[in-house]
Amino acid sequence: MAANMFVVPQTQGTVLCCKCGILMAPNPANMCVTCLRCEVDITEGLRKHVTIMHCPECDCYLQPPRTWLKAQLESKELLTYCVKRLETDLKKVRLVNAEFIWTEPHSKRIKVKLKVQKKALNGAILEQSYVVEYVQQDHMCESCTRFQANPDQWVASVQLRQCVSHRRTFFYLEQVILKHDAAVHAIKIKQMDRGIDFFFGNNSHALKFVEFLGKVVPTDKGKRSQQLVSHDTKNNSYNYKYTYSVEISPICREDLICLPPRFAVSLGNFGPLVICTRVTNNITLLDPFTLRQCFLDRDQFWRYSFKSLLSSRQLVEYDVFNVEVVSPEYNVGGCKYVIADVEVARVNNYSKLFCVRTHLGHILKPGDRALGYDLYGVNSNDNELDKYIDLVVPDVILIKKSYEEKRQKKRGKPRPWKLKSLNMELDESSEEKMGLEYEEFLRDLEENPELRFNLSLYRDRDYQPSEIASMADDDDDVPSVPLEELLADLELSDVEDGEDSMRE
């Protein structure tokens, strides 16, 4: 019915402003805007001068009572902070717009122009802009003060240890930490004998780091100890220094392990002599003769906490004479294995020929070199092995193929990729030994793609492939890192100095 009604068009009349008498359209106050503005000042009672605290060291602003906000001059964060400081005032009016007015950076003044709306007399809504001036007072924030007083001051530390004679795990761990930026909050990192110490300014950072470690390597739960530093009797608060002691399992890749009898039985008569093929936060064990694989997570491992029988330092070189494939190719957890009977002899003692079964039938050919454990000649002092009465111990267990000869040709040739390193305080006494181990670690990376999975390898800009190398590349037996896996390095001017440190 409303649609059919005839509605007279209404045009707005004009009225005289009750104060100044100029013609204007009627509004709720019936005063022209100028008169209204003279009459009513909606910014009355709002603060026009505010003091804010600024830390000159880290360029942060204090948000009382305790938070420090990092913000650049004339940035969005600073504008949000300035408006937030006026929160109580802005409850009375409605904020429409806020922007900065330029001030000299050294003047320690920040000016913000705010546009506000408020209901004036008779229901008219008035809009007005006004300028608020912030005086910046310099005041060092607590973390900077603490740092200034004692730069080495730490609150929590994590002591990471592994009771093995090599540092392969720590090289690998260093790369994983770099990839995930887990040690970003660490104040200091110190290399110790058989481990690394990390120092943090905050207990929660240390806890987070311990959790991170538990996810990448098989560690135990970690023990915590605390030391009382100071005690405020008035408000009953205590200041502690915390130390977390974390131990990594001594089982490493390529280790030969003899499992305790009860454990072997609980896994379903898993052959007591096993090789460890992979260590992440789980340990992967492979029985080389039956190609059975087993995963141990850290709780299971630390319940039995066995040691390895022989580790990669005790690997011996063998020459392969004859290979007889016994089984078809099996795919065990992503890796292909073929069981074969081989005839091998030690490189420095050709007199004795061993006929052994091995799982490396897929890569070994007569004339190859292989690395393995010499159980015939070794004198092992292991409790677990003694418990097995009927065990037939093979003479040799082969672990991997050796590319040593081919590497001789490439000796001294630079690699096309490089790794970054953590900012560590090094232990000077063991530098030379570390150099060799690092070289082995790099070779390990080249040979094993699954190791590289968790790390970031960067393209070396200084690498120039020489002519000789291109000729030798025809025989491409030597595994190397394919170019697609390399990351282009970010060129930041103040990146850490260790960029070019390939420890030679």
Place this chain on the structure above:
Amino acid sequence: MVIYAGLQFENSCEVGVFSKLTNAYCLVAIGGSENFYSAFESELADVIPVVKTSIAGTRIIGRLCAGNKNGLLVPHNTTDQELQHLRNSLPDQVVVQRIEEKLSALGNCIACNDHVALTHTDLDKETEEIIADVLGVEVFRQTIAGNILVGSYCALSNRGGLVHPHTSIEDLDELSTLLQVPLVAGTINRGSEVIAAGMTVNDWMAFCGSDTTATELSVIESVFKLREAQPTAIVEEMRKSLIDSYV
């Protein structure tokens, strides 16, 4: 003086609420101080009777009653004593009538001069007839700027009228044609839209509240044509016509 500006009734500048001014009489509320009454008395005493009264026991007499020179209408809750007092004090040709009407604030519902009246749209038919009869006017049901309380938003005399400031031009033209007087949209008491509450007017005199600005006063003066009007001239005219009829 043609406009008495600066009036206050007990510190309120709403003059039209506490008084009613017509060409034949003036009603004033009983207030704390005598200043309000004496303002009216000083201007009007020798021309028309100024009567102090209350209606229904209240002081807001300007909004409760409606009248012109011919009569006065009071609401149903007026007491008998008040009615008697009014009948006694006012001139004999003014008919005082109490009407039974649901809308008892007659001053808010009826805006009238001596010839024509605008009323609230929901007024009873009988009331309309009584108005036409007692006040001797033509009655029109209207709204002003969408408001049905025509008596509050319009101040009317025989020479002009002031209406709510938001009245559109078409409405102004229509009302002007009905009322046969020039109309202007304006404000009173520093931008207040309730015109009739802020002032009271007859053909030669206007009384405005203390907050009224100079601009508003000049508008009032021009639309009600107060500058040329002098009381003696009008009353003379009336007397002449009276004498005529007597003869």
